Amino acid sequence: MRLILVRHPQPLVAPGVCYGSSDLAAAPHDVARVHAALLASASIPPGTPLYSSPLQRCTALTSLLGAHTLDARLAEMDFGAWERRSWDDIPRTEVDAWAADLACYRPGGGESVLQVAERVAAFRAELLARHSGAACDGRARGAHEVAIICHAGTIRLMVALEAGLQGGLPLAEIALRAAALPHKIAYGETVILEAAA
Numbered sequence: 001m002r003l004i005l006v007r008h009p010q011p012l013v014a015p016g017v018c019y020g021s022s023d024l025a026a027a028p029h030d031v032a033r034v035h036a037a038l039l040a041s042a043s044i045p046p047g048t049p050l051y052s053s054p055l056q057r058c059t060a061l062t063s064l065l066g067a068h069t070l071d072a073r074l075a076e077m078d079f080g081a082w083e084r085r086s087w088d089d090i091p092r093t094e095v096d097a098w099a100a101d102l103a104c105y106r107p108g109g110g111e112s113v114l115q116v117a118e119r120v121a122a123f124r125a126e127l128l129a130r131h132s133g134a135a136c137d138g139r140a141r142g143a144h145e146v147a148i149i150c151h152a153g154t155i156r157l158m159v160a161l162e163a164g165l166q167g168g169l170p171l172a173e174i175a176l177r178a179a180a181l182p183h184k185i186a187y188g189e190t191v192i193l194e195a196a197a
Contacts, residue, residue, distance in 0.1 A: 001132045003193040004044055004147040005155045008057040009034045010187040016086050020110070020153075021078040026057040034188030035064045043190050044147040049131060052149040062149045073123040076151035080110030102179040103172050117175035120157045128195060152185040153178075162193055 009030035013019050038044055044065060052062035053074040062068045082090055090108075098105045103114045131146055148158075157178045164174035185191065 001128060001195045002145045003158065003195050004048070004145060005158060005191040005193060006034070006038065006043070006061070006147065006149050007152055007155060007185050007187055007189050007191075008053070008055075008149060009061055011057040013084075014086075016088060018079050018082045018085055018087055018090065018108075020076045020083060021055070022083045023055050024057050026060040028060075030187060031060045031064070034061055037188060038065070038190070041190075045145065048145050048147050050147045050149070051127070053151060053154065055151075058149045058151070065147075065149075068149075071123055073119040074148065074150040074154050076153050077113070077116045078110035080106065080108030082108030082110070103175045112175075113179045114172055114175045116153065117157055117161070117171055117178065120154055121161055121171060121174075124158065124161055124195070132195075152183055155185055155191050156181045156183070158193060159191065162195055166196060 009026040011019065011024040012027055013022075013024050044050070050062060050065055050068040051074065052058045052068050052070055053076070054070040054072055055075055058074075059070070062070075082094075087095075094107070098107045104112050106112045106115075127146060148154075157175070160174050160178035160181065164171075164177060169177075
């Protein structure tokens with residue numbers, strides 16, 4: 001199954017602020033830009049099942065694309081007490097503690113990368129069970145493509161899950177690999193992933 005993963009438009013937040021699971025609005029001009037780009041490229045064919053993080057920087061775009069399903073498992077990582085704080089104001093000792101235990105440390109008392117990986121993996125498994133496979137007569141019973149509007153962290157986890165699960169890696173190792181991936185997913189960028197059950 002092909003997963004069409006789209007990062008949300010740019011949120012209305014000052015540069016250098018930690019905003020993980022904070023429910024920030026998206027910049028209207030960027031919502032329009034990303035929507036127009038998706039329409040022009042026909043990246044999401046009509047009738048494609050559409051899923052979205054419930055955070056408004058995602059739903060601002062999803063609501064323009066048609067019928068969709070919101071799923072909280074697609075939300076960005078919860079940084080707890082770090083949310084909406086400048087990265088420069090977060091004590092270096094806390095950032096270093098996270099760097100020393102990327103998979104299990106809970107920044108700001110929020111979620112660990114492993115906890116986020118668990119919920120994203122559960123979403124992926126349910127999605128594949130719902131939309132892939134064949135009916136008794138050999139015809140496909142599900143969608144061949146699914147579009148997901150979500151966050152850079154969620155996309156990095158989906159990419160790491162695909163490679164890691166096929167390689168038989170434990171979820172903790174997959175979470176570490178996702179955390180180590182460079183953050184190079186632009187606002188509105190589309191990442192195509194071929195998912196195997």
